[in-house]
Amino acid sequence: MFDPISIGEFSRNNCVSICAFLIPANLLGTLLTLIFLVIKPSSVKLLTSVTVATLLGIILCLHVATWWIIGVIQVPTFILLSLATVCISLNLWAITESKKEEPWLSKIVKHTIKVRFSS
Numbered sequence: 001m002f003d004p005i006s007i008g009e010f011s012r013n014n015c016v017s018i019c020a021f022l023i024p025a026n027l028l029g030t031l032l033t034l035i036f037l038v039i040k041p042s043s044v045k046l047l048t049s050v051t052v053a054t055l056l057g058i059i060l061c062l063h064v065a066t067w068w069i070i071g072v073i074q075v076p077t078f079i080l081l082s083l084a085t086v087c088i089s090l091n092l093w094a095i096t097e098s099k100k101e102e103p104w105l106s107k108i109v110k111h112t113i114k115v116r117f118s119s
Contacts, residue, residue: 008066015063022060023083029053030087033094038109046098050091057091060084 011018033049061084064077097105 008069011063011066012070015067018063019080022056022063023080026053026056026060026083026087029056030090033091034105037094037098038106040098040106043098046094050095054088054091057084057088061088 029049030053033046033053036046036049060080064081064084067073067077
């Protein structure tokens, strides 16, 4: 059954392993979302990337919450929560930006490539 106390204990006991997976996965998932925003593959790929990266961010937030519940309020918990919040925000922004005709991130990348290779 679903036992939040056991899940919290598991999260705190395996903190290093969980963070060693979630932090790079969060960053890579968000980076993949931004890359998909620039190269414009099918919307299914973008939505899948956003979904996975957002879920990883939410799991990281829940992991931090297990520490706050028992009273461990330190700098690393705020750093991890900030990282998760930034990744979630970027992924949600990417969804709204993908609806536009040409996202401004694509314009910046195209302009940078044009300037670099025209010199």
